Amino acid sequence: MSKRVAVMDLGTNTFHLLIAEGMINNYHEIAHDQEPVKLGEGGINKGYILPEAFERGIKTMQQFQEQISVNGVQQVRAMATSALRSASNGRDFINEVKAKTGISIEIINGDQEAGFIYDGVKISGCLSTQNSLIMDIGGGSVEFILGNADHITWKQSFEIGAARLMDLFHRTDPIPPASIEALDVYLQDNLTDLFSAIEGHDLDTLIGSSGVFESFATLIETEKGHSFNLKTTPTYSFDHEELLIETNKIVQSTHLQRAANENIIPVRVDMIVVASLITRFIIHKLAISKVLMCTNSLKEGVLAGMLD
CATH class of the missing domain: 3.30.420.150 (Exopolyphosphatase. Domain 2)
Structure with a gap:
């Protein structure tokens, strides 16, 4: 039986969720969601996630967790890119997501x-x-x-x-x-x-x-x-x-x-x-x-x- 997995790409503008199963050359998409979180709005060049953007990000991650639970996902990876990499409060965001959803976010370098x-x-x-x-x-x-x-x-x-x-x-x-x-x-x-x-x-x-x-x-x-x-x-x-x-x-x-x-x-x-x-x-x-x-x-x- 094929494994059902979820991938999240947590970008500066958009958070993406992809739930899929099967073989990589022929996988079946269970769910594909993208939310315009705008995590970098107003603070991208200051190296800080503003409170409104922070809150939008947390709410979106809670919605993603609900979809992951409903769809019986067996393995999850959440990748954080530029905005969370460079924000002074990026670690606070990651900790809050972990506390509220159980999702562990990986910060990947460029x-x-x-x-x-x-x-x-x-x-x-x-x-x-x-x-x-x-x-x-x-x-x-x-x-x-x-x-x-x-x-x-x-x-x-x-x-x-x-x-x-x-x-x-x-x-x-x-x-x-x-x-x-x-x-x-x-x-x-x-x-x-x-x-x-x-x-x-x-x-x-x-x-x-x-x-x-x-x-x-x-x-x-x-x-x-x-x-x-x-x-x-x-x-x-x-x-x-x-x-x-x-x-x-x-x-x-x-x-x-x-x-x-x-x-x-x-x-x-x-x-x-x-x-x-x-x-x-x-x-x-x-x-x-x-x-x-x-x-x-x-x-x-x-x-x-x-x-x-």
Whole structure:
């Protein structure tokens, strides 16, 4: 009888719960929940979880525990990433969750996070024998992994997530050209390790792992009048020109325009702007012509280890 497991990815913006059973290459999803906790709201660059966000996080973990109990889960892993890693009261949050739910949260470092993201993308089958650059844009950090279907060549996590960049650069809406310029300079200064790692490697593809890349794909397809379902589209190949046009539209849009678009989930309404700018920066800087979206990410990577 197959084991039923639960994985939680406790991100800066969103807490995810995935309950599944079976074999990793053919698992059955029992439950998949995501809650817009916004743990980093108002405090992400101060290194502190504000009381309202702290409370939202605790309530969500209690809801997750109820689902875990109802579904008879045998093994649980809860992974905390950038916001809890860097918050001075992150340990208080972990202790309170343990006391109220019995769930033990593991704080993983950026290197471990990048490794799990690679494992998640790998089981989707979208990696080839050629080198690809995987990019996962989170609220607190952005992970880059250079590798192929066989192995990782290099990986690193950078504390330049969308919530942090929004707090630093996106204070006026639409975002002004001077802020875009300042953001580009900031990325140029903070991603020198990435540029060094890429040097001398032929890059086949940029693979955007879940999150905002799911929004890009959904927006592009629905604007063409096509129905688009992420559940049945685990990978998606972007038309290069369409992606650049879409990200440009997002950057020039207002908050009200984005909020009125049902294809942008509420937690991404504002962060999608800086996420679009990071994506464009990487495409131009590294002269990338092929971009894929993969719905798998950290939680599927953790799941792979639990079901293997």
